Every structure is written in structure tokens, then in C-alpha cells.
Amino acid sequence: MNVRKDFTIMTGLDLDSEKQILQRSYHEVAHATVRERILENSATCYDFIPHAERKG
Numbered sequence: 463m464n465v466r467k468d469f470t471i472m473t474g475l476d477l478d479s480e481k482q483i484l485q486r487s488y489h490e491v492a493h494a495t496v497r498e499r500i501l502e503n504s505a506t507c508y509d510f511i512p513h514a515e516r517k518g
Contacts, residue, residue: 477508
């Protein structure tokens with residue numbers, strides 16, 4: 463999932479709070495694997511990697 467928006471309102475929130483906000487629009491965030499990485503400008507970036515859904 464690639465979400466590129468201005469989330470400056472989420473600055474200073476912990477990961478659980480950010481997930482609650484994102485789940486309202488992106489339901490797959492609830493069960494996604496989270497990967498944390500530090501960008502070149504020292505900002506923290508969270509990658510939400512969705513799980514493959516099983517049918518049947």
C-alpha cells in the first residue's frame with residue numbers, strides 16, 4: 463500500500479494512534495505488517511505491508 467498524503471497532523475503520534483487514523487480510510491492497515499525505517503532527513507517512515515487475503 464502506498465499512501466502519499468500530507469500527514470503533518472500525525473506528527474508526534476505513536477504508531478497505534480497513527481494506525482487508528484489510517485484504518486478509517488484504509489481497512490487493510492488493521493492487519494498489515496509494519497516496517498519502520500529512518501529517512502535521510504531523520505524522519506521516521508512506517509511502511510504498512512498488507513497480508514495476502516485468502517478466499518475459499
